[in-house]
Amino acid sequence: MDSDNSNGASNSYVVGDFFPHETIRPSQKDLVEDIDKAIENKKVILAHAPTGLGKTASALSVAMYHSFKSKERKKVIFLTNRHTQHQIAIKTIAMIKKKLGENIISVDLIGKRWMCNQEISGVFGNDFGEFCKALVDKGECDYYLKVKDKSKLTVEAKAKVLDLAKSGPYNSEQMVKICKDSEMCSYEVSLALGKGADLIIGDYYYAFNPFVQTTLFNKLDIDFENVILIVDEAHNLPGRVADMLSSNLSTLMLNYSVLEARKFHYKGLIYWIQELNRILLDLAVFSKNEKEKKVDCDDFINRVKKIVAYDQLVNELEIASDEVRKKQKKSYLGSIAKFLESWKGESVGFTRIISEKNSKQGPQIVLKYSCLDPSIITRDVFSKVHSAILMSGTLKPTFMYKDLLGISDGVEKEYGSPFPRKNKLSLIVPRTSTKYSVRGDAMYQKIADICQDLSFKIKGNVALFFPSYFFRDEVCKYIKSEKTLLWERSGMSKEEKEMFLADFEKHKEKGAVLFGVTGANFAEGVDFAGDLLNGVVIIGLPLARPDLKIKETISYYDKKFGQGWNYGYTFPAMNKCMQSAGRCIRSETDRGIVIYLDERFAWKNYYDCLPREGIIVAKEYDKFLNRFHST
Numbered sequence: 001m002d003s004d005n006s007n008g009a010s011n012s013y014v015v016g017d018f019f020p021h022e023t024i025r026p027s028q029k030d031l032v033e034d035i036d037k038a039i040e041n042k043k044v045i046l047a048h049a050p051t052g053l054g055k056t057a058s059a060l061s062v063a064m065y066h067s068f069k070s071k072e073r074k075k076v077i078f079l080t081n082r083h084t085q086h087q088i089a090i091k092t093i094a095m096i097k098k099k100l101g102e103n104i105i106s107v108d109l110i111g112k113r114w115m116c117n118q119e120i121s122g123v124f125g126n127d128f129g130e131f132c133k134a135l136v137d138k139g140e141c142d143y144y145l146k147v148k149d150k151s152k153l154t155v156e157a158k159a160k161v162l163d164l165a166k167s168g169p170y171n172s173e174q175m176v177k178i179c180k181d182s183e184m185c186s187y188e189v190s191l192a193l194g195k196g197a198d199l200i201i202g203d204y205y206y207a208f209n210p211f212v213q214t215t216l217f218n219k220l221d222i223d224f225e226n227v228i229l230i231v232d233e234a235h236n237l238p239g240r241v242a243d244m245l246s247s248n249l250s251t252l253m254l255n256y257s258v259l260e261a262r263k264f265h266y267k268g269l270i271y272w273i274q275e276l277n278r279i280l281l282d283l284a285v286f287s288k289n290e291k292e293k294k295v296d297c298d299d300f301i302n303r304v305k306k307i308v309a310y311d312q313l314v315n316e317l318e319i320a321s322d323e324v325r326k327k328q329k330k331s332y333l334g335s336i337a338k339f340l341e342s343w344k345g346e347s348v349g350f351t352r353i354i355s356e357k358n359s360k361q362g363p364q365i366v367l368k369y370s371c372l373d374p375s376i377i378t379r380d381v382f383s384k385v386h387s388a389i390l391m392s393g394t395l396k397p398t399f400m401y402k403d404l405l406g407i408s409d410g411v412e413k414e415y416g417s418p419f420p421r422k423n424k425l426s427l428i429v430p431r432t433s434t435k436y437s438v439r440g441d442a443m444y445q446k447i448a449d450i451c452q453d454l455s456f457k458i459k460g461n462v463a464l465f466f467p468s469y470f471f472r473d474e475v476c477k478y479i480k481s482e483k484t485l486l487w488e489r490s491g492m493s494k495e496e497k498e499m500f501l502a503d504f505e506k507h508k509e510k511g512a513v514l515f516g517v518t519g520a521n522f523a524e525g526v527d528f529a530g531d532l533l534n535g536v537v538i539i540g541l542p543l544a545r546p547d548l549k550i551k552e553t554i555s556y557y558d559k560k561f562g563q564g565w566n567y568g569y570t571f572p573a574m575n576k577c578m579q580s581a582g583r584c585i586r587s588e589t590d591r592g593i594v595i596y597l598d599e600r601f602a603w604k605n606y607y608d609c610l611p612r613e614g615i616i617v618a619k620e621y622d623k624f625l626n627r628f629h630s631t
Helices: 026-040 055-069 083-100 125-137 155-167 172-181 186-195 210-219 234-244 251-263 267-283 297-305 310-328 332-343 375-384 398-404 441-457 469-476 494-506 548-561 564-581 622-630
Strands: 044-048 075-079 106-108 199-202 227-232 247-250 292-294 350-359 362-371 387-392 410-414 424-429 462-466 484-487 512-517 535-539 592-597 615-617
Touching (some): 026 055, 055 227, 106 172, 106 186, 125 332, 227 234, 247 251, 247 332, 267 297, 267 310, 267 332, 297 332, 310 332, 332 362, 350 548, 362 548, 441 592, 462 469, 469 512
Parallel strands (some): 106 199, 462 512, 484 512
Antiparallel strands (some): 247 362
């Protein structure tokens, strides 16, 4: 490739060769240059880059350039936790392929379960893996048999993979349909395509779940040293990895397991499961006003050993669950075995807690083995890959993510918004507070009055994001509005969210008010494009009273970095606020108002977390709203 710099990116990357668009924004050009330098120097770059900057196009174009120019073709792996970003990545690589005039082979991988053409309703998580394995081992999956003959691809599958490599790129839905029409396993075909692919698009767990990572990298012959890793929406990575490494056991799970053991005649297991239930109840003796406490690893194991040898119990549960899955595809017995095995894991960077929780089925006791430190996994990944790009519109402060993920030699960069500043009004209104010490009817009324006034004065649709459902409901008893009022509910399904948004859009001319919660259904991962949302009000900081896990996290990061409260409590809450604020402006033609309603947003430790561009602190907001609406 020609390394002439006449097109303006850097000494090695030429925008005109791989960049999918005809023009590049100034701030996007900076991002492109920084990514180029990071890959060239085998570094990890952490990029806080606001919405609309063109992060996907920037990262993929530079990464593909370096892949193509290297003697040994680099494997580019693009990871994201959002389905819509899979689609955007596929469209971007299609544009690059067309502009370049060379074939770029890519594959879009989603969870194996979601690519399966069998009837698998009601099969989740680890159960699906066991169900799939059993079906393949017994030679009962026709889709698989049409792709694989023992360990080798069939002649028909080889032809299909060659055709897909030339005619792609395809997103996962298209791949599933193509393979179903050919009566082939779409996951196995995708893996075969991935072996020769220049780009793999997938979820975080393909690189960060130890078991999945090892399996995938071995099947595709991927060497870490040859990988350029792109992590999209990287602010979600620490939490996702911690969840992958965590496990829990509940009295509800145990009750279902007893029913399962009876149904399939494993009567010998019933006594042991009932004794596990008794152990949980015995452990769940809490001090006054508490519903949780820490549990010692050996204490739990020794209690189990008084009933049966620990490893024998795990083994018996696993054997029974394998048989159960052959008949009903899923097994609670297997879930117990998985938890008992994980409980024996490391203690450093983990905590073990028992608590009483309310659920739809009533109160239950939950024993948790929870990961506090995702760097246990991520540190090794980032140290092994050739280079990595972590990017997000809320990757702030970058130094926190560098620490949390164990990145020893990272490059931290922050970029300004590419959108016209006149299109956005950002105000901190320090007239109220959501601190527990000042909560009460008088404060609820004051917050309600301001929210009601803002909802009236901001034209069109407005979203109010509260720190919790309880706080929202206390405040909203005092709110009246001529606009249509729409209330978000906890745990909404995908279909319910889509119906809610359709209803919200229907009222955009006269205006509607969305009563939401920071960090919940509509505060992240939802695009309110165009004039669908004209204003966002973030009411207070989502700082719940720290539970035991949060306290353990604070203590852990205090010892490790001297940043316990910031890393375990303050910064994650501010990140949620910035995610809520980001719903308003999604393109360079959008106009919107963002209000941070709480005096603490003006305090230095919180203010420093907010984007500084054009933010104004003002108790009286009328003149700013009037000026914005008049331009």
